Amino acid sequence: DGGITQSPKYLFRKEGQNVTLSCEQNLNHDAMYWYRQDPGQGLRLIYYSQIVNDFQKGDIAEGYSVSREKKESFPLTVTSAQKNPTAFYLCATAPSGRREAFFGQGTRLTVV
Amino acid sequence: SQQGEEDPQALSIQEGENATMNCSYKTSINNLQWYRQNSGRGLVHLILIRSNEREKHSGRLRVTLDTSKKSSSLLITASRAADTASYFCATEAGANSKLTFGKGITLSVRP
Numbered sequence: 573d574g575g576i577t578q579s580p581k582y583l584f585r586k587e588g589q590n591v592t593l594s595c596e597q598n599l600n601h602d603a604m605y606w607y608r609q610d611p612g613q614g615l616r617l618i619y620y621s622q623i624v625n626d627f628q629k630g631d632i633a634e635g636y637s638v639s640r641e642k643k644e645s646f647p648l649t650v651t652s653a654q655k656n657p658t659a660f661y662l663c664a665t666a667p668s669g670r671r672e673a674f675f676g677q678g679t680r681l682t683v684v
Numbered sequence: 685s686q687q688g689e690e691d692p693q694a695l696s697i698q699e700g701e702n703a704t705m706n707c708s709y710k711t712s713i714n715n716l717q718w719y720r721q722n723s724g725r726g727l728v729h730l731i732l733i734r735s736n737e738r739e740k741h742s743g744r745l746r747v748t749l750d751t752s753k754k755s756s757s758l759l760i761t762a763s764r765a766a767d768t769a770s771y772f773c774a775t776e777a778g779a780n781s782k783l784t785f786g787k788g789i790t791l792s793v794r795p
Contacts, residue, residue: 576726603781614772614787615727622780631784662726666783672717673774673783675726 688786707773
């Protein structure tokens with residue numbers, strides 16, 4: 573919200589398929605984050621990036637991949653290696669200087 | 685692993701009462717933040733307290749930080765039904781500003 577666009581809002585994937593979730597921001601923020609939210613699990617960090625062409629694994633990176641070719645964009649690919657991908661995925665951005673994060677409205681991914 | 689752990693997991697109070705939520709964390713931090721989430725939506729930032737601060741206020745919110753105990757508390761005074769939501773603490777740590785969240789607290793405020 574407020575300059576962060578996640579698309580699509582709902583996504584259905586067949587087992588064995590890769591799927592890419594989009595996160596675009598026009599806030600000129602340096603940092604971008606991807607989280608996964610499951611019921612009762614809170615938010616778990618998948619990947620994060622502080623600058624273009626650089627990113628770090630979070631706590632649950634296995635089965636996911638990201639790229640940061642542009643400051644505005646941080647797409648997340650959920651690969652077939654992710655055994656339980658059904659979840660609510662949240663993208664966040666933050667300005668440099670250790671400030672608060674801003675969140676998109678999320679993408680709900682369901683494996684069918 | 686999740687850095688922050690909130691307590692209690694769920695809290696139900698009457699409108700007008702105060703709500704106190706606690707968060708404990710494991711490693712040294714740059715800052716600690718509290719967020720709110722309404723069902724099915726993204727998170728909204730409430731307040732940030734830096735590691736060298738002990739207390740901060742914002743409207744009806746008061747947050748404290750005790751780095752020696754690695755704990756924080758969020759107090760919402762004079763609660764309203766509209767405060768019903770999930771609340772998360774998050775810690776930012778390290779040179780790369782890794783931001784990790786706890787499991788959250790579900791707050792219900794009864795009218």
